[in-house]
Amino acid sequence: MVDTNAIGLNEGNASQLADRLNTLLANYQIFYMNVRGYHWNVKGPNFFQLHDKFEEFYTDLLTKVDEVAERILTLGHKPVHAYSDYVEIASIKEDKNVYQGEECVRGVLQGYQTLIELQREILSMASDADDEGTAAQVGDYIREQEKTVWMLGAYLD
Helix, strand or coil, X not given: CCCECCCCCEHHHHHHHHHHHHHHHHHHHHHHHHHHHHHHHCECCCHHHHHXXXXXXXXXXXXXXXXXXXXXXXXXXXXXXXXXHHHHHCCCCCCCCCCEHHHHHHHHHHHHHHHHHHXXXXXXXXXXXXXXXXXXXXXXXXXXXXXXXXXXXXXXX
């Protein structure tokens, strides 16, 4: 008999998904702090526009941090919650001393591209595991973030 968790998913699959979601969580946390830093420190001719846009981005990222952590809990596992762990497992690196508008926008663009790539991997894993909840969550994130990537690219062109 196959072991299932409280929501009826194969425990092995749920464990693998929780591990990848913890990697996603770490990337969201580092990216959130990067964008928060861009918001605080941006300078240049587009200051007002970028300052407001970065606030919009980091507010959304913070919501997603909570949603990803809660999905890990729903799968029956524990979300990573130490910043030292985030730094260790995230592929997005801390962005320090960035304040020129275009450089900040490039950092946001790269962060979203990294998240999309990781979320596509999780979407595939979730689909294979018949985990509609995780698949729907990351699918929604991908859709939103692909549009943001397009818009950021248009801003930089």
